Amino acid sequence: MQPHRGTMILVFGIMSLIVCMPLGIIAWVMANGDLKKMNAGEMDPEGRGNTQAGKICGIISVCLALVGFVIWFLLVVLFAGGAIIVNS
Secondary structure, three states: OEOOOHHHHHHHHHHHHHOOOHHHHHHHHHHHHHHHHHHHOOEOHHHHHHHHHHHHHHHHHHHHHHHHHHHHHHHHHHHHHHHHHHHO
């Protein structure tokens, strides 16, 4: 039976909220794989809580980054449109 990586996934998930979003994607993907292995009995299930928490943090990080990107894009379009209208 493989040892769990719950603590590492949780750290990646938390760091993705604080530092950078790509760690959230990594935590999300790793957690999905580990949870499948835990359900199949191939991995130690003791880390299930940490793994799920890391996955949730990763999902939140990715969602916040997407919302931030959409807002940034809309602001750029609005300001560029405003600049074009003012300069015409």
